[in-house]
Amino acid sequence: MEYSAKFEELKSKNLSLDLTRGKPSSAQLDLSNAMGELMVKNLDKDGLDLRNYGEITGLASCRKLGSQILGCTEDLVWAGGNSSLSLMSQYLSFLLVEGNGAGPWGAQERVSVLCPVPGYDRHFKLCETFGINMIPVPLTGEGPNLEEVKRLVDEDKSIRGIWCVPKYSNPTGEVYSKKNMEGLLDIFGKSDNKSVIFWDNAYAVHDLSDQLPLDDIFDIAFKRGHEDCVVEFGSTSKITFAGAGIGFIAMSKANQALFLPFYSALMIGPDKLNQAKHVRFFQENDLMEHMKLHAEIIRPKFELVERQLKSLGLGSWTSPKGGYFVLFESEKGLARKIISYASELGLKLTPAGSTHPYGVDEDDKYIRLAPTACSLEELEAAMEVFSCCVGLAYTQG
Ligand SMILES: Cc1ncc(COP(=O)(O)O)c(C=O)c1O
Missing domain, CATH: 3.90.1150.10 (Aspartate Aminotransferase, domain 1)
Structure with a gap:
């Protein structure tokens, strides 16, 4: 016709x-229904009362779960509230108000981040909302075009970071190669303005058939001495419940020390009961x-x-x-x-x-x-x- x-x-x-x-379909959400019904004790094994304030960086057991999902070591990971996007917004607020050691971003007349395109609309919305200038840079099928990234970073001193969705990128589906990660680390790690690679690993374990392990960017970064330029995010939104899961943020110890006072001013502690339920659920159900x-x-x-x-x-x-x-x-x-x-x-x-x-x-x-x-x-x-x-x-x- x-x-x-x-x-x-x-x-x-x-x-x-x-x-x-x-969004996950209801059939996918049903896979985690048993978690909603799990009973967890009020006290964890170390006597910590899960119902009360505190433990700002999350339960140790949940940080470990986060490290399994993100594929990095557990000392780098904090377990937060129900969304990685809100952790991104909190980290951006920190950069704008206090900065990560090279002055507040907000004090600069113009602050820019590189946005690999096609990319994720909510990263763009966050930047637009915070008044952060965005500069598009093309993706290649295995990460951003490094020559273009380098050219832009060399010529525009207002650039302080880059958004990356390294595995099954939203929406291109591409997976960043190790070579691309090394290139990004060398460009941003060597810049003298404490630039940030926002490593949004939202689809870290979301394979359609064969499992495809992604190289751990922190592992590569530590070997090159550039671990302070990476901040990684992830969540269980598309593993358990979207909007009722756990968000994770991972960064070097030095960056944790800088961010902690700001983060502690924003809240007194995450929902540890939900964190404990997630931990228990994945003790009973293998993540993969x-x-x-x-x-x-x-x-x-x-x-x-x-x-x-x-x-x-x-x-x-x-x-x-x-x-x-x-x-x-x-x-x-x-x-x-x-x-x-x-x-x-x-x-x-x-x-x-x-x-x-x-x-x-x-x-x-x-x-x-x-x-x-x-x-x-x-x-x-x-x-x-x-x-x-x-x-x-x-x-x-
Ligand atoms: C790349 C990416 N990051 C973050 C999110 C949102 O994550 P969360 O539910 O943890 O806030 C999504 C959701 O579609 C996404 O595609």
Whole structure:
């Protein structure tokens, strides 16, 4: 059927579909239901009362769990509240107000961070909210383009950091190579302004089939003497419960000493009962086996997207081996149109440009698809709509 006839047919169905956010489906959340029902003792094995204030950097046992997820040593990790994004915002507040040893970022007339693109919209929103200038830098399939990163850092002294999602990057799905990590560490570790690599390892254990271990950036950094330029984040949002899990932050001892007074001014202690429940749950359930159960639920969804895009045969797309997203790349100048057609048919997609700082995708070609939250039936319907909209945009412009 011609795309415009198909468009009219789909329109008459009054659909309501959504491929916007990378959320776990209820079937995935159900995998951790037993945790919600776990009883934990009021006192931990060292006599610490879990119901009370204190233990600002988190329970030792939970910090250990964090280190297993992030793949670094446990002395570097703090276990916080329910979200890594809020730890990122707290760390950014610290940099703006106090700084990490080279003056407050907020005292600089202009402070910039590099944003590998296509990237994660909430990193961009955080920076925009805090008045931090963002400079896009292209990704290569194994991390940011290092030549471009070096050129920018050398010529613009306002640059104080870079955002990185090193494994199954949101939304490109790429995994940073060891060589890329070494290059980033050499560029940012050698800068004299205490630059920060924001290492958002949100998808550290989120493989779709084979486990793919990521090199531990701290291990590489310690060997090069650049451990102070890395701050790592992660969480159990897509392991247990999104919004009711545990966020983690990891950094060198020197950075912990600088950050602790600021962090302690923000709160008196995290939710240790929830931390203890997570620890107990993963004593009873192997973390990687648990992640395999997630993969079994979401793999067919990624396969369905791939199948539908292949049969459409227009544009190009990623085939990630983990994470939560497929990135569709249309011909230049079509993304906005495709998204607007989809909206007419009742399919919500992330707004055009959301993969770029300030919402500006100059080529207007990237569309992030998040297939995990809906059912297979809904996803099939959503991809039928998406394919029709892409087809229509290609044929009618
Ligand atoms: C790269 C990345 N970082 C952080 C988050 C949010 O993490 P949290 O739920 O721990 O705040 C997401 C969620 O989609 C993400 O994709």
